[in-house]
Amino acid sequence: MEASWYMIAIFAVLLIGIASSIILYIYSRELYLKYRLAIRKTYYGFVVISVFLLWAFGVFPDVGTDLQNWAAVVISVVIIDLFVFQTPDITKFMSHEFKHESLVESINRNRGTFIELSDKLIKVNQMIPKNLSDWVLEDFEFTPEHYEETVLLYLKRFASDFQIDVYSYLVKEDPDEEKFMRNVEKVYKQIKDDHGLTIRAVGMREAHAIEKILRGENIEIIDGESSAVLFPYFGEYYNLIFLLTSRQNKVVTGADASLMLNLLYTFDLWLQANEDELLYRDDDDENESEDSR
Numbered sequence: 001m002e003a004s005w006y007m008i009a010i011f012a013v014l015l016i017g018i019a020s021s022i023i024l025y026i027y028s029r030e031l032y033l034k035y036r037l038a039i040r041k042t043y044y045g046f047v048v049i050s051v052f053l054l055w056a057f058g059v060f061p062d063v064g065t066d067l068q069n070w071a072a073v074v075i076s077v078v079i080i081d082l083f084v085f086q087t088p089d090i091t092k093f094m095s096h097e098f099k100h101e102s103l104v105e106s107i108n109r110n111r112g113t114f115i116e117l118s119d120k121l122i123k124v125n126q127m128i129p130k131n132l133s134d135w136v137l138e139d140f141e142f143t144p145e146h147y148e149e150t151v152l153l154y155l156k157r158f159a160s161d162f163q164i165d166v167y168s169y170l171v172k173e174d175p176d177e178e179k180f181m182r183n184v185e186k187v188y189k190q191i192k193d194d195h196g197l198t199i200r201a202v203g204m205r206e207a208h209a210i211e212k213i214l215r216g217e218n219i220e221i222i223d224g225e226s227s228a229v230l231f232p233y234f235g236e237y238y239n240l241i242f243l244l245t246s247r248q249n250k251v252v253t254g255a256d257a258s259l260m261l262n263l264l265y266t267f268d269l270w271l272q273a274n275e276d277e278l279l280y281r282d283d284d285d286e287n288e289s290e291d292s293r
Contacts, residue, residue, distance in 0.1 A: 010050045017043065116162065117255060123158055124259050128266050142275075144170055147238050151267060155242070155260050163247040164256065167194075171232075171239040184232075185210050187241050191230065195243065197221060213241065218257040225249065231257040236268040 021039055024031065140150060152168045159166045169187045174180040188210055191197065201223035202209055209230075212219055218231035228245045229252050242260065246252040 006054070010054075014046065017046070120158075120162060120256070120259055123161055124262060127154075127158060127263060129270070142237070144238050148240060151240070151264060154267060155263060158260065158263060159244070162256075163250045164252055165245045165247060166260075167191075167243040167245070169241045169243075171241060173239060181210065181214060184213055184241070188213065191241065191243055195228075195245070197228075198223070218254050220254055227252050229254055229257045231261065233261060233264050235264060236272060 140146065148168055148170050152166060155166045155168075169191060171180075171187050172183045174183060185206075188206065192202075192206075199205060201221050202219060203221070204212075204219075209219055213230075213232045216232055216234060218229055221228040221230060226246060228243060230241065230243050231254075232241045233239070242257075244252045244256055244260070
């Protein structure tokens, strides 16, 4: 098939239009995207008009009767549209598909975690009394040792259902900030020694970890396939640092620490609401023991 002047003219106009659209895209992507639909319609309109004029004047190129030749003409027109005018749509579509696939994989991977977290929230709601007067503690004493023992047993009721071990460490209160910081540092070192925590597992140096604890933040610890969370509780009565460790290849995260903090806040709220009654009960017990003597 020999090239004629009208075919050269048509392809020249088409190439100029393509080049102009590329220049427009480079110069102003927003302007190109705004008028992209009009550009595509102009492109297809130009193709249809050119085919009609060539057919009307009897100068349409002879592509024979082979269907493959006609298919090649149509495909070439569509490919030009795909690779030139729809490139932003294709890249956006592919990017969306990749994000969708990644999101689905993430959801499937974390589905078990979501279900377990839901179960933990249900357990917390079951443990927190609907009415503070319904919560009863026998033989409670306002001493650091008894307080620590009570809250530890309370948290273990929650943790035992999810294969989590809870360890508590009492931090001695001191009005002097420097001395209190040293008390926290002493307890942190004890936790490290008791559980063999390394800088690599904790993910930070000792000074940084102590700063986080003093700010009331938790520290997530990852050591190989095991995980743990260290979090402080500066309560209304006493200060403690807790360490949560996982069993049976379970994962423990900061979410577990947050749930347990809610339990601790609720416990202290109940103590405040019933403080007078509990102290009165302790005084009565002491008086009875003295009388018996």
